[in-house]
Amino acid sequence: MHSFISNFKQRLRLPRMFFRKPSREEQIHGGPPLEFERPIPPLQWRGITATTVIVTFVATVAWELYARALGYAPTLNDNDDLWAITRRKVQPESIVIIGDSRGWFDVDLDEFEKGLGKRPIQLAAPGSTTFPVLDDLAKDENFHGTIVCSVVPQLFFAPPGSPPMERAEKNVKRFHNQTPAQRVSEYLGMWLEDHVAYLKPDDLSLQGLLNELPIPNRPGAQVPPTFPPYFQTEDRERRARMWEKCAEPGSELAKRIQQIWIPLFSLPPPPSYIPQDVFMAKMKEGIEKRFADTVAAVEKIRARGGKIVFVRFPHSGGLKEIEDKITPREQTWEPLLQMTHVPGIYYSDFSELSGFNCPEWSHLSAGDSVEFSKRLVPHLRDALKM
Amino acid sequence: MLFNSLTFVVFYVVVVALYWSLRGWELRKNLLVVASYIFYGAWNPPFAALLFSTTAMDFWLGRQIGKAQEGRARKRWLVASVCMNLSMLGFFKYGNFLLQNFQWLVARIGIIYQPPHLDILLPVGISFYTFHSLSYTLDIYRGVLKPTRSLRDFILAVSFFPQLVAGPIVRAGDFLPQLEHPPRLKSNQFLWGLALMTLGLFEKIVLADTLLSGSADRVFGYAGPLVALDSWAGVIAFAGQIFFDFAGYSITAIGAALTLGFHLKDNFRFPYAAIGFSDFWRRWHISLSTFLRDYLYIPLGGSQVAPFRMALNLVLVMFLGGLWHGAAWTFVVWGLLHGSYLVIERVFRIFFEEKQWAATLPVRLIAGFATYAAVCIAWVFFRASDFTIASRMLSGMFGGHPNGDMILTTRELLQIAIVTAGLISIHWAMRADAFETTVMRLPRWAVTAIWSFMACAIILTQGSSNAFIYFQF
Numbered sequence: 001m002h003s004f005i006s007n008f009k010q011r012l013r014l015p016r017m018f019f020r021k022p023s024r025e026e027q028i029h030g031g032p033p034l035e036f037e038r039p040i041p042p043l044q045w046r047g048i049t050a051t052t053v054i055v056t057f058v059a060t061v062a063w064e065l066y067a068r069a070l071g072y073a074p075t076l077n078d079n080d081d082l083w084a085i086t087r088r089k090v091q092p093e094s095i096v097i098i099g100d101s102r103g104w105f106d107v108d109l110d111e112f113e114k115g116l117g118k119r120p121i122q123l124a125a126p127g128s129t130t131f132p133v134l135d136d137l138a139k140d141e142n143f144h145g146t147i148v149c150s151v152v153p154q155l156f157f158a159p160p161g162s163p164p165m166e167r168a169e170k171n172v173k174r175f176h177n178q179t180p181a182q183r184v185s186e187y188l189g190m191w192l193e194d195h196v197a198y199l200k201p202d203d204l205s206l207q208g209l210l211n212e213l214p215i216p217n218r219p220g221a222q223v224p225p226t227f228p229p230y231f232q233t234e235d236r237e238r239r240a241r242m243w244e245k246c247a248e249p250g251s252e253l254a255k256r257i258q259q260i261w262i263p264l265f266s267l268p269p270p271p272s273y274i275p276q277d278v279f280m281a282k283m284k285e286g287i288e289k290r291f292a293d294t295v296a297a298v299e300k301i302r303a304r305g306g307k308i309v310f311v312r313f314p315h316s317g318g319l320k321e322i323e324d325k326i327t328p329r330e331q332t333w334e335p336l337l338q339m340t341h342v343p344g345i346y347y348s349d350f351s352e353l354s355g356f357n358c359p360e361w362s363h364l365s366a367g368d369s370v371e372f373s374k375r376l377v378p379h380l381r382d383a384l385k386m
Numbered sequence: 387m388l389f390n391s392l393t394f395v396v397f398y399v400v401v402v403a404l405y406w407s408l409r410g411w412e413l414r415k416n417l418l419v420v421a422s423y424i425f426y427g428a429w430n431p432p433f434a435a436l437l438f439s440t441t442a443m444d445f446w447l448g449r450q451i452g453k454a455q456e457g458r459a460r461k462r463w464l465v466a467s468v469c470m471n472l473s474m475l476g477f478f479k480y481g482n483f484l485l486q487n488f489q490w491l492v493a494r495i496g497i498i499y500q501p502p503h504l505d506i507l508l509p510v511g512i513s514f515y516t517f518h519s520l521s522y523t524l525d526i527y528r529g530v531l532k533p534t535r536s537l538r539d540f541i542l543a544v545s546f547f548p549q550l551v552a553g554p555i556v557r558a559g560d561f562l563p564q565l566e567h568p569p570r571l572k573s574n575q576f577l578w579g580l581a582l583m584t585l586g587l588f589e590k591i592v593l594a595d596t597l598l599s600g601s602a603d604r605v606f607g608y609a610g611p612l613v614a615l616d617s618w619a620g621v622i623a624f625a626g627q628i629f630f631d632f633a634g635y636s637i638t639a640i641g642a643a644l645t646l647g648f649h650l651k652d653n654f655r656f657p658y659a660a661i662g663f664s665d666f667w668r669r670w671h672i673s674l675s676t677f678l679r680d681y682l683y684i685p686l687g688g689s690q691v692a693p694f695r696m697a698l699n700l701v702l703v704m705f706l707g708g709l710w711h712g713a714a715w716t717f718v719v720w721g722l723l724h725g726s727y728l729v730i731e732r733v734f735r736i737f738f739e740e741k742q743w744a745a746t747l748p749v750r751l752i753a754g755f756a757t758y759a760a761v762c763i764a765w766v767f768f769r770a771s772d773f774t775i776a777s778r779m780l781s782g783m784f785g786g787h788p789n790g791d792m793i794l795t796t797r798e799l800l801q802i803a804i805v806t807a808g809l810i811s812i813h814w815a816m817r818a819d820a821f822e823t824t825v826m827r828l829p830r831w832a833v834t835a836i837w838s839f840m841a842c843a844i845i846l847t848q849g850s851s852n853a854f855i856y857f858q859f
Contacts, residue, residue: 036560038640038649041826045577048834055838060845181387181394181428188392205848207596213797221792224604272791273610 067198071245075233076193077201078126078240080174081186086238087123087175090137094121094145098133100164101126102313103150104240105232105363108373115377116146116386122238124150127227128168129158131290131297136172137306138297144304146384151310151336151344153327154265159286190236202230225263229253231360247365257360261319267326291339298340309383310336310344314353314372319361343383350379387428389583389638390591397425401547402645411568418542418646425547426510433509436474441544443470444519445537451526452533460527467523471516478512483713511551513710517677518544522558524681531559539565548642552635554653555673561648569647581837582641588840589634591847597805598627601798606769606779611790617782618762619794623802624769625762626809629658632671652820658761659813661753663727666761674710678703697732701725711768716776720767727760758810 076082090096095118097103103124113119123133130149137143158164174182198204208229217223231246231253246253270279298308312333315323329346337344347353352375356368364372380386387394401421408414427434447467454460476484485501492499522540525531534540543561544550605612605620612620636653643650653673660666667675679688686699701722708721738744763780770776782790794802816824825833 036649036651038644039820039822040572040574040578041822042574043826043833044830045574045581048830048837049577049580051834052837052841055834056841056845059838059842063846179429180431181391184393184396184428185391188396192392199848201848204846206592206843206846209846210596210797210801215795215797215800217796218792221795223793223795271610 063204064196064198067200067204072197072200072204072230073233074193074195074197074199076190076235077199078234078238079186080171081178081182082190082234082238083123083125083171084175084178085183085186086121087171089121090123090140090143090145092142092144094118094143095148096121096137096145097124097148097150098137099124099130099150099311100128100152100155101240102152102315102363103148103311104238105242106150106313106369106372107148107239108370109237109239111370111373111377112148112380115374116380120148125167125171126240127164128155128171129162129164130156130168131293132165132168132172134294134297136175138300141304143301144306146306147301147308148380149308149310151312151333152315152323153332154323156336157287157290157327157332159283200230202227204230222269226260227264228257228260228360231257232363241366241369242359242363244366247359247367249359251359254360257362258318261361262322265319265322265326291335294336295340298342307384308340308342309380310340310342311376311380312344312346312348314347314356314358314364315362316358317361319358345376345379345383353379387425389635389642390587390595393428397421398642405646406571414568415538415542415565418546419538422542422545422547422550426545426550429510430507436509437515437545438541440471440474440516440519441541442537443467444523444544445534445540448523448526448533448540451523464523464527467520471520475512475516478508480709480713514553514555515544515550517555517674518549518558521555521677521681525557525559531562534558534562536565546643546648548639548646548648549650552632552639553671553673554636554639554650555677556650557677560651564648571647575647576645579641579644581833582644583638584641584837584840584844586634586636586638586641587844589630589637592840592843593805594627594630594634596847597801598623598630601794601802602627602769604793606771606775608791608793611778611787612782613787613790613792614783614785615799616790616792616794617779617787619799619802621762621766621769621779621783622806625658625758625765626802626806628765628768629654629809655820656813656817658758658810659754659817660757660761661750662757663724663731663760666757667724667728674707678707682706693732697729700728700732704728714771716767716770716773719773719776720764723764723767727764754814 095112095116097107097112097120101124104122104126107120107122107124109120109122125133130151134147134149137147155164193199200208202208211226231243232240233243234240243253245251246257248254270276274282301308310333333344333346336342345353347356353372356364356372359365363369387397401417405414405417408417423434423437426437444467447463447470450463451460451467454463489499489501522531522543526533534543539562540558542565543556543558546556546561549556602620602624605616606624633654640650640652651673653671655669655672657666657669660669683699683703686702687695688699689696691699702725704721704725705718706721707724708717708719711717711720743749763783766779766783767776770779781787828836
């Protein structure tokens with residue numbers, strides 16, 4: 001046995017590389033001879049494989065049980081492939097919901113279908129800017145349907161290159177470039193997500209667990225803001241519903257998310273490498289351009305007979321204070337309606353749409369989203385002249 | 387189809403199960419051809435037709451070279467093959483780049499020319515399969531390979547799915563002989579192949595995508611000046627990311643091929659333990675460096691010419707190697723930097739090769755560290771999308787922005803430090819051995835524990851099917 005291993009080692013040992021001329025054989029063939037065979041380490045591979053499979057299986061089952069014990073249940077994860085598959089369902093006369101997470105959480109598709117006569121397609125995406133999707137629909141010559149567009153000004157006017165803009169652009173790009181392999185992977189992934197609880201990238205993936213490590217940062221470090229943990233379920237139509245654990249009164253999860261919204265929605269300090277006045281001028285220019293681009297996109301859709309309505313969904317608490325301060329209604333919402341001549345529904349203008357409690361300040365609970373959608377439908381019908 | 391996707395898992399299980407359950411060798415080869423074209427067509431079905439046409443042309447040209455008796459006729463057919471392959475590559479990969487540079491050039495002499503932007507979609511892996519196919523006609527011309535009589539076998543040699551889109555660049559001369567006799571199903575080989583696939587996916591999904599890519603992307607995507615620590619951390623993170631990404635692909639490919647009974651050569655041999663740049667290129671992307679060495683450097687005269695000419699050859703080969711990676715001047719600079727490194731190393735050798743102190747451990751460690759640092763500096767040009775970013779990064783790395791921004795979290799810095807320390811230690815510990823030797827030395831329980839750990843980490847990571855960096859080449 002000893003001599004066998006010695007020979008084996010000798011056979012595997014690489015020639016010294018440094019300052020060595022390649023042999024004639026290597027010069028011709030570029031490596032070992034043509035009858036090259038990869039060495040296989042002489043170990044008990046059957047036993048090793050069997051043990052590995054058992055260990056991996058047991059560890060996975062244990063992780064799944066742990067996830068379920070924490071209250072997680074199987075549900076779909078939102079991603080660009082699911083968005084692309086949903087976008088593909090848009091027909092020329094579809095009702096489409098676009099915008100940010102409020103349009104995603106707060107719209108109940110069943111209530112909209114009952115009230116508007118057609119099942120809407122959910123294309124609103126969390127933390128994303130509306131414009132890339134609006135522009136994509138405007139460029140779709142076949143589309144002349146109805147758009148219900150959620151507006152959160154900070155996301156709506158997010159500049160090019162910002163994460164909200166990139167998220168929306170990624171979705172649109174995936175819709176146009178999705179390969180057959182990506183589509184199949186998404187369907188397989190959905191099947192897995194429908195059965196496995198631990199598939200929660202925000203909380204239970206390696207990256208999610210690393211993000212939770214309590215390691216203090218260097219003083220002065222401009223680290224990116226934290227994003228909220230998992231707090232919603234999603235179905236195959238991309239209907240999002242707030243996780244009950246978050247919607248419970250006094251929920252710790254809701255309180256934690258509230259504290260995450262504050263830095264996310266606060267105005268970030270201007271970059272150190274651009275003079276402040278230049279930066280502010282650029283921001284102003286960007287916002288004006290977004291107004292102009294939105295007007296152009298809306299006109300294109302309307303020219304084909306399409307309809308659009310802007311909706312401001314409920315938000316509350318400290319987050320409402322920040323939004324009202326940074327993006328006051330008279331500087332964002334009102335000019336948007338004036339410039340585009342699009343009807344708008346601002347929830348607080350109507351008593352029946354006000355008074356809903358957002359557990360984590362930004363979105364409605366699953367139950368409230370149904371009631372809110374029911375009450376919103378008549379306003380939509382009025383605005384869209386249906 | 388990506389190795390790190392659920393589609394591939396299902397595809398692979400079905401193909402392997404069918405492959406080993408079929409009795410006839412011809413049937414199995416037919417199955418592999420169909421599977422390889424499905425694997426490739428799953429990205430963009432029309433490009434499978436392009437792959438087929440390149441392959442069929444080279445098959446025919448290979449026969450013509452083989453049939454031609456006269457040297458000039460052989461050369462003509464070879465030139466036809468080289469032109470066909472390179473023009474295909476040139477059109478799809480370099481079309482817009484050439485037009486933009488032509489526009490810039492004519493503008494220097496006062497001609498305003500606005501070229502149309504060609505809306506060309508780059509076929510995945512075109513640089514790899516073009517070289518797979520080209521190696522066939524080149525080897526027939528060099529007399530080291532006879533033309534195959536089977537178009538099917540040649541199609542399989544070019545399109546064999548494990549190595550089709552991101553290498554290793556498998557030469558027809560290495561693959562075609564393996565198609566002559568059916569491989570037998572050997573359980574140890576099959577299971578070792580699965581272990582290699584796990585290792586490759588672990589490198590890609592856990593190390594490259596989860597632990598390193600985020601930091602590298604943020605540093606290279608940041609529009610402002612960064613302090614030295616963040617700049618170096620970003621570059622070192624990218625150095626690790628690109629290794630784990632590409633070596634991970636190669637190992638997965640080697641493992642997948644082994645489970646089907648095929649043997650592909652190593653593409654990486656612990657490159658970050660290289661001492662000197664010749665050593666680095668004998669360890670990094672070996673299938674490309676040997677391809678360039680055999681089909682370009684040696685025909686240009688190799689090391690058998692005058693020193694100045696040799697230096698020029700080295701720079702030219704690395705220039706083309708850089709351009710092979712992408713249609714941008716940043717890749718060219720990366721290649722030229724490596725060419726210059728190789729020339730400087732040759733000069734050093736003249737003065738110090740025979741000195742005894744040059745072979746001592748401290749000097750070798752210092753040389754190894756210097757090699758790694760120089761390779762990292764070159765990576766700046768490889769990763770940066772333009773020279774503004776590259777120069778800002780280099781300036782940051784060498785203390786040009788003492789008041790620059792700090793954008794990496796302490797956790798990210800720790801991740802980069804731990805992964806890089808582990809990477810370099812392992813490379814140095816294993817630099818003189820084959821990977822298989824190290825595995826053989828390990829006790830059985832350790833192999834089981836490592837394999838289980840990697841499998842669990844992959845499952846825990848819940849990868850999001852990020853594309854491999856080398857796909858774009």
